[in-house]
Amino acid sequence: MTRAAVLGAGSWGTAFAKVLVDAGNDVTLWARRDELATRINAEHRNEDYLPGVELPAELVATHDPVAAVRDADLVAIAIPSQTLRENLAVWAADLPADATLVSLMKGVELGSTKRMSEVIVEVAGVPADRVAVVSGPNLALEIAQRHPTATVVACADDTRAIEVQKLCGTPYFRPYTNTDVIGCELGGAVKNVIALACGIAQGMRFGDNTLASIITRGLAETARLGERLGADPVTFAGLAGLGDLVATCNSPLSRNRSFGERLGRGESLDQAQEATHGQVAEGVKSCRGVLELARHHDIDVPITAAVEAVCFRGLTPAQMLELLMSRSMKSES
Known part of the structure; x- marks a missing residue:
């Protein structure tokens, strides 16, 4: 079973963590607030961001980013785009050496005008072909409610894109691959x-x-x-x-x-x-x-x-x- 971590327990991060669990992965979700992680584990819900959605009992939440990414094969990041550089600088040393890093963020960094994958490459010190991007019509609540949707997994390394595609494909979430990051x-x-x-x-x-x-x-x-x-x-x-x-x-x-x-x-x-x-x-x-x-x-x-x-x-x-x-x-x- 593939070990996956999602850093960010907002609406899209939580929804994507649910997708990964539904696809058969062992998933840990990092929440910035300890009380939110505790509630997710106790209630299997994230009412702050996905009201009314039942989360899989197998989904584990934590406030500890080191524990979240430990031994992960895939690390997905879903935090506000303008906070990526600051947070990733703290997390970078603990990222598993061979993990695929997946950006769920959609933005352009102020000042540097870098795309999110470029910030990840720069701050984490990883090659560009180790970073994938998930993009498309990703309205989190609908996906969490298992409405049929399609999305794109983009990576310069097509083989890695296909691996991520397999890890997040479910009967309701259909990813296509692309190399145009x-x-x-x-x-x-x-x-x-x-x-x-x-x-x-x-x-x-x-x-x-x-x-x-x-x-x-x-x-x-x-x-x-x-x-x-x-x-x-x-x-x-x-x-x-x-x-x-x-x-x-x-x-x-x-x-x-x-x-x-x-x-x-x-x-x-x-x-x-x-x-x-x-x-x-x-x-x-x-x-x-x-x-x-x-x-x-x-x-x-x-x-x-x-x-x-x-x-x-x-x-x-x-x-x-x-x-x-x-x-x-x-x-x-």
Whole structure:
């Protein structure tokens, strides 16, 4: 039986740990709060993040990261993207030498503009082909409820990607493999920003034409940036591109979409954060990193720039709409 660890007991980390158990692995879930780990072990639930979901009795939670990763063949990391470097610096020395490291995070690091797999490679001191990425339409609650879904396991080493695919494949969770780590990670990071824009439009009571336009043009700017970074354009038509984008932009389960709705209704960033019990949507954290990355490569990302301006520069949702709609006319292609 394969030994797996998941570092991060939020909604997606807990859901992925459940997937790994259902796939037949011996799984330990690390929780930042000791009381949460205790409750998971006693109640087999994580009501803080996955209310109403019964967790497998075989899933063991711990507050001790060293115990979590001990003898693990696979270590999946599911923490807020902007905290990865700090946490991994503490954990790196205890990671098993041959373990596959799996990023469940979707973001671009502020300052360095590195993707999450790049941060893992740098901080953990491991080769890039030892790091895999899981991306796609990964709404955690639906997966935890065993709704059928497909996802992507991306790794530069196709053999390792296939190994991870086998370890997390279940009757309800169907992973596909890909070697385009850049495209899969970029699709996962930018879609959170585009979902904020869709939420803002929804909060302003605009309809499906508006949402479809934002989704489509958001995909276009993601693909432009991806092409410059060396991604395979086909990736953006797949699960880690269009699939993840559609789910995150349309679902009420999407924290980014819901957070954007509050902004669209006129709430400030602080008010929206307070209403969501201090949980900031990942797109809010990543929009500056994505924008910085795009500007470094001289790529035009108007929706990302507009979302960043609403979040951090005082632009109102109405001004955002005017800014986007008044751009010069051009060919779609």
